[in-house]
Amino acid sequence: MREMVRVLKPGGRLVLFVPNGRHPLHGWWQLTRYPGYASENEVPWHRFSSAELAGELAEIGLTNVEHDGISPWSTLAIWPNWWILRAAASALRRLLPEPIWFRRKCGFNLMAAGWKG
16 A cells, blocks of 8 residues: 555545455355455455554555445345345345445445545
8 A cells, every 4th residue: 555655646546445354244255265255365465444444544644534335235235146135235225325334344345545645
């Protein structure tokens, strides 16, 4: 991330999307070898929470850092790939918007963005 900030033009914005390493189903995804969640021995990666990701961006010099999670309901629509779960996820997104704390904890992916001064 430091290198991304180093090459960013002053006034530029860095936006990152990462897997939610603190998602409640993370362990299950690793156990069942869900694509992108292979054993941590095979693919080293940091299990960021939303706040940790934002903190890292602020620590390396970005300002006005924002962070959030991508719809937790989308987790249902991704895996296992069953039509009934996709339909449930679609209905939940329309009928029951997620509060920000829920998106940050249970979002399938996390997003953080900040400006280079």
